[in-house]
Amino acid sequence: MYVAVKGGERAIDNAHAWLAEERRGDPAVADLSLAQIREQLALAVNRVMAEGSLYDPDLAALAIKQSRGDLIEAIFLIRAYRTTLPRLGASRPVETAQMAVIRRISATFKDLPGGQVLGPTFDYTHRLLDFKLAADGEVLPAATAPADMADVPHVTGFLNRDGLIEQQPTGNAVPPDLTREPMELPADRALRLQAITRGDEGFILSMAYSTQRGYGRTHAFVGELRIGTVAVEMDIPELGFAVNIGEVELTECETVNQFKGSKTEPPQFTRGYGLVFGQTERKAIAMSLVDRSLRWAELGEDYTGAPAQDEEFVLMHADNVQATGFLEHIKLPHYVDFQSELELVRRLRAEVFAAQEAAE
Amino acid sequence: MTAQAPLQTPRQIWIGLLARAKPQRLAELFPDLPPHELLRAPEIGAVMVRGRIGGSGQPFNLGEMTVTRCALRLASGAVGHGHVQGRDKDHARRAAVLDALMQGDQADALRASVLEVLQAEETARRATRAAKAAATRVEFFTMVRGEDQ
Incomplete structure (x- = not known):
């Protein structure tokens, strides 16, 4: 059971302000741009689009930045955003x-x-850390070959x-x-x-x-x-x-x-x-x-x-x-629930102790 | 090779090109919009993208994409529509203006100054991706095993 609690506004505001500061990290380190996330963490962006169920690389990059790289939190942000969008229609099935x-x-x-x-592909790489990436970002252009x-x-x-x-x-039935x-x-x-x-x-x-x-x-x-x-x-x-x-x-x-x-x-x-x-x-x-x-x-x-x-x-x-919504809700205030559990356990313990005393 | 090549009318082709263009690039190629009356102000929404089971079977819902749409009328009376991927309202408006203009007597000039440029850049971008992919084409050989001899 969830019962509304009151109070804590200032603590909550301060917690969120601190979150923003922690998200930024050391100010001596350059701020991360959305374009950098979109271009250089593309597979994280792809996962957020797939599980957020909304194809928009810029929005996914924003969600990753806002969530400090917690991809499930980022997916949550995308899902929340998509509910605000009017549905303009459905595409033809992609070929x-x-x-x-x-x-x-x-x-x-x-x-x-x-x-x-x-x-x-990552296939056929040796999965050895590449310390060149820790140094400079120079990359040679990829090879090309005649393509049809x-x-x-x-x-x-x-x-x-x-x-x-x-x-x-086959068919064209409208899917659920x-x-x-x-x-x-x-x-x-x-x-x-x-x-x-x-x-x-x-x-x-x-x-x-x-x-x-x-x-x-x-x-x-x-x-x-x-x-x-x-x-x-x-x-x-x-x-x-x-x-x-x-x-x-x-x-x-x-x-x-x-x-x-x-x-x-x-x-x-x-x-x-x-x-x-x-x-x-x-x-x-x-x-x-x-x-x-x-x-x-x-x-x-x-x-x-x-x-x-x-x-x-x-x-x-x-x-x-x-x-994650159901799992994490159990950390939110459940004081009334817990109060009744506490009373129940105390009563059961009292009954056990009383029975033991009577037996002795 | 892609769906827009065969069986499309000229209008379908230019609408597709305008939708796939990078908003900034389109604004560079066609910066100034003529006066127009909005029939549907630029609106951001989502379109459900569908796939087919097994690539060729019954449709299913894959997920949404962001799309911005706009409809407007020029002083000439020509009506233009824009449906563009993403959330850029200026992009949708510019695509709609160009759709309307392409139905009038500026079509030839705009085809040369905007559409053919976009088409050439898109073709070059695709050809580069395809050429890089072609360089990773492999031939696998199965090794002769004892029992085959």
Whole structure:
């Protein structure tokens, strides 16, 4: 129970003033600009956009500065801001097959049309601290090579052609939106994907990892991972046609999973899907594993009681703003609650002592 | 390669270019706005971006992006619309003015002084990214293992 408390205004004001001073740090050190955060801490910006569920790198940079680098606090700030914005509409579904890719790899095919493109990756680095970064910031321009600008086809398309992989039901049904109506379970796959793509990276990662370790194993291969920009198009009623309103950077992961087949389906590969704002490949891979794991009922697989198969467990605990709100509220004044607990414990102790005395 | 290339009308193409332009760059190329009447004052909002399950299946809601929109009418009567990514009201207004002007007799001049410049810069930016990506293209070779011999 929460009961309002009064008082403490001056202490609270002073605490916030001190917070502002601590946020600034040593005044002898140059102030951090939003452009610096946006350009040089881009992956933090991407995470805040993905989990804040609002694509705006400048706002995410501001939130990171304001939160002193506490990304969950920054995500909270973005979520609070987005509730103040009028909804102007919804885009047409983005066409990831037309993505301008900067990275595109497959763990299942080494020779694939369009090629394997590493992009700006941490893979194959030695994870040794680079002390040159502590000195000066001089970097050489990256190498270039002749590029063809053709669309890069999806790897799953090749498997589709042979009937070796399940087909995706197509359509244009308006998907449910958990920012408009409270999430209801059971959720369809579209609603699950919305919840997972804005879910906490650490939580989704752990859920995915648990499936790899055997809690609801789905034998996932990364069929394809791609990062790049896609155009965002929206139908404008006043114009009567769709226009391009901007572009967003996305990470997309498609897993290819083993499947034995069922009474109605021949043996074929199944799919898990991840799509996340920004360069967020750990999250996108994890998302596709968790998506696949949650599809057990639809695919006629056994429920083994694994957490990653439990839709309620995953979807109700994935949101770090909800989680941190509930977790951290217990530090706020609960004096009335606690007073009643205190009285209860004192009474119980008194009864125990009285009974002991009577027995002696 | 991107969606704006095929099957788009000239107006769709210029609206897209104006939306994707950096606000500062657009203001440099077209600094002074002619008189106009606002039909919808510049307004910041959010658009829900959708994806497709598996890249090609049913739509789902991916997350929102900030968008600023504006509609206005020039003295000539031409109506312009701006829907631009981000929260820059001047950008939306300038895009709407240019959309309206591009429907009139200044179109050829503006195409040369603004749109073609934006298009060339965008193409160069994309080509640079693609060329850097191409330099990281790899060929993986599987090693011969004992059981294959």
